[in-house]
Amino acid sequence: MSANLKWIILITVGALLFTFGCATRPQKIVAPPQPAQEPVTPQAPEPQPTVPTPAPVEPQKEAAPPEPEAPPLEMPAPRSTVPSAKQPDKTAPRTVASLKLTEQARILLDSKRPDDAIGILEKAVNIDTNNGQNYYYLAEAWIMKGNKTQAVEFNRMAGLYLKNDAPWMVKVQQQKGRIDKMKGAR
Amino acid sequence: MTKKVSPVRSIIEKGTEYLNFGFYKCNNIEKDCFKKLIMKILKRNRHIIVTLLKVTGIIFALILLTATAYGWSISKDIEKRFSGRRWSIPSKVYSDSAILYPGQAINTVLFFEMLKDLGYREVTNTPAQKGEMHRKGNVIEIFLNDLPSQKRAGFLVKMTTSNGAIADISNMQNNDPVPLLELEPEELSLFFGPDREQRRLISIGQVPDHVKKAIMAAEDASFYNHHGLDFTAIARALYKDITSKGIRQGGSTITQQLAKNYFLTPEKTISRKLKEMLLAVVMETKYEKDEILEIYLNEIYFGQNGSVAINGLGEASYFYFGKPVDQLSLMEGAVIAGLIRAPNLYSPYINQERSRGRRDQVLKNMLKEGWITQAEYETAIALPIETAGTQTYGRKAPYFTDYLSTQLEELYTKDDLSTLGLSIYTTLDTQVQKAAETALSKGLARLEKANPSLRQKDPQKQLQGAIIVLQPKTGYILAMVGGRDYGATQFNRITQAKRQPGSTFKPFVYLTSLDTFTPASRLSNIPVTYKIAGKEWTPENYSPIPEEEMSMRTALARSVNIATVDLAMKVGLDNVVKTASGFHFSTTLEPYPSMALGSFEVIPLELARAYCAFASDGLLPVPLSLRSVMDEKGNALNSRHLEVEQVITPAKAYIMSSLLNSVVVEGTAASLSSLGVRQPVAGKTGTTNDSRDAWFVGYTPDILAMVWVGFDDGTTMKGTGASAALPIWADLMKNIPQYLSGGWFMRPDGVVDRVICTESGQLAIPGQCPDTLDEVFLEGLAPTETCPIHQAKGTIKNIIQEIKNLVSKP
Numbered sequence: 002m003s004a005n006l007k008w009i010i011l012i013t014v015g016a017l018l019f020t021f022g023c024a025t026r027p028q029k030i031v032a033p034p035q036p037a038q039e040p041v042t043p044q045a046p047e048p049q050p051t052v053p054t055p056a057p058v059e060p061q062k063e064a065a066p067p068e069p070e071a072p073p074l075e076m077p078a079p080r081s082t083v084p085s086a087k088q089p090d091k092t093a094p095r096t097v098a099s100l101k102l103t104e105q106a107r108i109l110l111d112s113k114r115p116d117d118a119i120g121i122l123e124k125a126v127n128i129d130t131n132n133g134q135n136y137y138y139l140a141e142a143w144i145m146k147g148n149k150t151q152a153v154e155f156n157r158m159a160g161l162y163l164k165n166d167a168p169w170m171v172k173v174q175q176q177k178g179r180i181d182k183m184k185g186a187r
Numbered sequence: 188m189t190k191k192v193s194p195v196r197s198i199i200e201k202g203t204e205y206l207n208f209g210f211y212k213c214n215n216i217e218k219d220c221f222k223k224l225i226m227k228i229l230k231r232n233r234h235i236i237v238t239l240l241k242v243t244g245i246i247f248a249l250i251l252l253t254a255t256a257y258g259w260s261i262s263k264d265i266e267k268r269f270s271g272r273r274w275s276i277p278s279k280v281y282s283d284s285a286i287l288y289p290g291q292a293i294n295t296v297l298f299f300e301m302l303k304d305l306g307y308r309e310v311t312n313t314p315a316q317k318g319e320m321h322r323k324g325n326v327i328e329i330f331l332n333d334l335p336s337q338k339r340a341g342f343l344v345k346m347t348t349s350n351g352a353i354a355d356i357s358n359m360q361n362n363d364p365v366p367l368l369e370l371e372p373e374e375l376s377l378f379f380g381p382d383r384e385q386r387r388l389i390s391i392g393q394v395p396d397h398v399k400k401a402i403m404a405a406e407d408a409s410f411y412n413h414h415g416l417d418f419t420a421i422a423r424a425l426y427k428d429i430t431s432k433g434i435r436q437g438g439s440t441i442t443q444q445l446a447k448n449y450f451l452t453p454e455k456t457i458s459r460k461l462k463e464m465l466l467a468v469v470m471e472t473k474y475e476k477d478e479i480l481e482i483y484l485n486e487i488y489f490g491q492n493g494s495v496a497i498n499g500l501g502e503a504s505y506f507y508f509g510k511p512v513d514q515l516s517l518m519e520g521a522v523i524a525g526l527i528r529a530p531n532l533y534s535p536y537i538n539q540e541r542s543r544g545r546r547d548q549v550l551k552n553m554l555k556e557g558w559i560t561q562a563e564y565e566t567a568i569a570l571p572i573e574t575a576g577t578q579t580y581g582r583k584a585p586y587f588t589d590y591l592s593t594q595l596e597e598l599y600t601k602d603d604l605s606t607l608g609l610s611i612y613t614t615l616d617t618q619v620q621k622a623a624e625t626a627l628s629k630g631l632a633r634l635e636k637a638n639p640s641l642r643q644k645d646p647q648k649q650l651q652g653a654i655i656v657l658q659p660k661t662g663y664i665l666a667m668v669g670g671r672d673y674g675a676t677q678f679n680r681i682t683q684a685k686r687q688p689g690s691t692f693k694p695f696v697y698l699t700s701l702d703t704f705t706p707a708s709r710l711s712n713i714p715v716t717y718k719i720a721g722k723e724w725t726p727e728n729y730s731p732i733p734e735e736e737m738s739m740r741t742a743l744a745r746s747v748n749i750a751t752v753d754l755a756m757k758v759g760l761d762n763v764v765k766t767a768s769g770f771h772f773s774t775t776l777e778p779y780p781s782m783a784l785g786s787f788e789v790i791p792l793e794l795a796r797a798y799c800a801f802a803s804d805g806l807l808p809v810p811l812s813l814r815s816v817m818d819e820k821g822n823a824l825n826s827r828h829l830e831v832e833q834v835i836t837p838a839k840a841y842i843m844s845s846l847l848n849s850v851v852v853e854g855t856a857a858s859l860s861s862l863g864v865r866q867p868v869a870g871k872t873g874t875t876n877d878s879r880d881a882w883f884v885g886y887t888p889d890i891l892a893m894v895w896v897g898f899d900d901g902t903t904m905k906g907t908g909a910s911a912a913l914p915i916w917a918d919l920m921k922n923i924p925q926y927l928s929g930g931w932f933m934r935p936d937g938v939v940d941r942v943i944c945t946e947s948g949q950l951a952i953p954g955q956c957p958d959t960l961d962e963v964f965l966e967g968l969a970p971t972e973t974c975p976i977h978q979a980k981g982t983i984k985n986i987i988q989e990i991k992n993l994v995s996k997p
Contacts, residue, residue: 079942079959084867094290101367119828
């Protein structure tokens with residue numbers, strides 16, 4: 002919409018507002034003064050019935066029809082820029098398969114065989130790229146090999162993929178601490 | 188003066204005289220006459236005889252000494268030859284091993300092709316030997332081969348498929364489930380030396396007794412009884428040689444044959460024969476019988492496979508019967524044994540009848556020696572000869588192996604590669620490779636069929652294409668197809684070509700802008716003329732786009748040139764160059780506006796690698812083809828591992844993947860879903876000026892593939908990235924379902940989402956903004972103000988509604 006047209010509309014609306022605003026401003030109503038009345042002596046209360054008398058049933062008034070509301074504006078739901086995709090699932094076949102390899106790699110790391118472990122972990126990553134444990138153990142392997150640069154990168158990836166797993170995040174943070182103490186280029 | 192008589196003549200004359208005298212003297216048949224006469228002669232000529240004896244002794248001693256010295260030197264030679272490397276074994280290149288697991292999606296056609304390429308033979312019943320498989324409906328029974336380096340012994344396994352996936356894998360021996368199964372890697376190529384000998388070494392322990400006996404029956408039945416020479420056989424051969432006036436019949440023992448093959452030239456002369464005999468005798472003194480036989484069985488020539496010589500029993504058993512030597516039957520052993528005398532004459536591939544005749548002769552000899560029973564003999568001769576079928580030693584994935592070779596040459600010489608028998612393991616996935624080759628071939632044929640003007644008769648000038656497939660997080664090269672036909676041209680268009688990337692370069696412009704711009708930022712689509720080095724340049728869109736401005740997301744999705752250049756100018760061309768340089772492009776990029784549209788050449792492998800950073804949370808991997816090198820004993824010599832480098836933040840990588848997903852959902856690659864790929868994909872099409880190049884780079888968290896189509900000489904291919912490259916990409920992906928998980932990228936920290944108005948790019952007003960989008964932003968750059976366009980509109984609407992309400996009240 003061009004700027005000029007916007008101004009025209011604003012001025013027109015402003016004028017309309019002014020006109021209708023003056024005509025429809027609600028007037029304050031002042032009630033007339035009431036004559037003075039004699040004080041009323043309160044009567045003794047009636048004796049309470051022993052049998053409770055049910056309250057009289059008031060005839061039901063028909064509910065007034067609701068005022069017609071302005072029809073709501075139909076707006077579509079916002080489109081998403083995140084594609085609908087399968088969510089990571091720990092029981093998914095590829096996750097299970099990847100974890101099997103992760104376990105093999107862990108055993109190799111325990112046996113101080115980081116090169117063999119890295120080979121297995123590479124395969125595990127190829128199967129399931131969302132498995133954060135693989136990145137954690139890759140970082141461990143690179144720590145064992147003394148390569149701080151690679152250890153940093155894989156520790157970071159582990160942090161990304163394990164961020165919703167509190168126990169693992171503790172390990173990732175501890176690993177980060179060990180990497181920070183390592184000598185070498187970052 | 189008396190004439191001088193030579194001593195020799197004198198001795199002869201004397202001798203003759205004595206003989207004549209002796210015969211004369213003993214003519215009267217006196218008992219022991221001749222004997223007494225000899226004694227008398229000897230007594231009288233004692234000194235001459237002693238001299239003669241001394242001379243003979245000296246001559247004999249000299250001969251013996253010479254023979255001993257010669258024998259000793261030969262012995263040294265033999266020792267040197269046998270203690271060092273005995274054979275030149277070509278190194279072999281292998282693919283990566285395939286991993287199978289229950290639930291894995293599978294392309295059954297490619298899977299079975301892979302099993303066949305691995306040498307698995309289909310049998311009609313449950314497999315009984317390693318290397319056999321049996322199919323029945325959706326059930327496959329496989330007797331697995333051993334994994335290399337004794338990693339895992341082969342066993343019988345049953346695999347069930349269902350709905351395009353592996354349903355179940357179980358060990359048939361104990362019914363235990365197998366959660367993960369690794370298949371052995373596939374042989375891709377060999378590094379032959381000038382001799383082009385192919386050999387598979389075996390130990391004597393691997394050779395079944397009936398095969399040993401078959402070979403002995405064919406060549407040397409008394410091998411275990413002689414000491415290198417079989418005089419009976421020699422005499423028989425000599426007689427035949429004399430009667431046939433030439434050396435025709437061989438009487439050589441196995442040891443002699445080994446001596447001849449290993450040390451001597453093959454000519455048939457007396458001196459060579461004598462040397463061979465001496466060598467044989469010396470070898471027998473130095474080595475045990477089994478040792479000699481083992482060397483012989485690994486040495487002997489067994490025929491040809493094209494230009495490649497089949498040497499050794501290990502290779503022969505695979506070549507003729509497709510199985511290892513320890514699985515050869517009696518009949519098969521007899522066939523192979525019969526080949527030795529004349530492999531190309533008795534080869535079952537050349538003449539089945541002649542081969543059968545020779546086999547039967549060997550079996551007969553075995554029966555004669557008592558090594559088989561009559562029943563075994565009759566059974567064996569009744570069997571037909573069923574060979575494995577020849578497979579030429581061709582190269583699989585030749586562009587990939589060429590690329591690999593350049594890396595290997597940094598570690599080993601050509602001589603090492605052709606002699607040391609190394610095992611070289613790579614990252615290649617043969618199923619992906621086949622899918623890529625097929626997709627490219629079909630895709631190019633399809634383009635030529637649709638547009639016959641693209642066809643070229645000269646194979647060197649044909650429409651070309653190239654594909655590279657990578658695992659983006661590890662950098663593993665899963666497939667590489669460097670051209671349409673390796674036989675026509677070995678030029679690798681993935682690693683050696685330099686081509687303009689066109690719009691596939693645009694993401695680097697948008698990436699550069701992410702520090703200040705957002706996917707919702709408005710970009711101008713109004714044509715602008717730029718002055719560069721005194722010349723004017725006005726970028727144009729590929730097709731007319733009426734909008735004067737649009738969001739960054741839309742501009743990239745629809746590959747709007749004007750908007751992209753506008754963005755590049757706003758962020759600074761030097762910054763774009765700096766960003767791109769961070770991805771290690773080796774080609775030069777200059778800060779010209781046209782750079783934003785991909786006018787500067789890149790190497791396709793480097794472009795694919797750069798996109799990996801978007802797919803792997805900002806980490807740029809080193810493309811990996813070589814995994815490890817092992818010697819013939821299985822010892823690891825070299826290994827390469829994945830290496831990554833953080834080039835952009837995970838948040839920026841996530842935003843880029845989101846933007847590139849729009850290309851596929853609603854942009855230039857929107858036809859992908861109609862091509863059959865409906866999983867979430869991020870990608871970018873690219874088409875250069877005059878359609879010289881057509882590109883598509885597409886990726887998921889699990890895989891990245893890049894397709895290029897064009898002519899080598901830059902002639903127009905009359906297509907676009909979407910029409911030419913994208914369908915090839917789709918074909919490839921549909922055939923490798925194991926790599927499509929259907930997942931998307933993990934949202935990292937630093938990314939937020941906001942519902943925005945698509946018109947203003949600001950926060951949407953619920954109920955007011957007609958078109959809204961749940962957009963992603965880098966934290967800190969997300970909009971904070973509400974949509975000004977629909978806020979004003981909303982106010983006016985509310986006022987009008989209010990007026991209507993007031994007017995309508997009684």
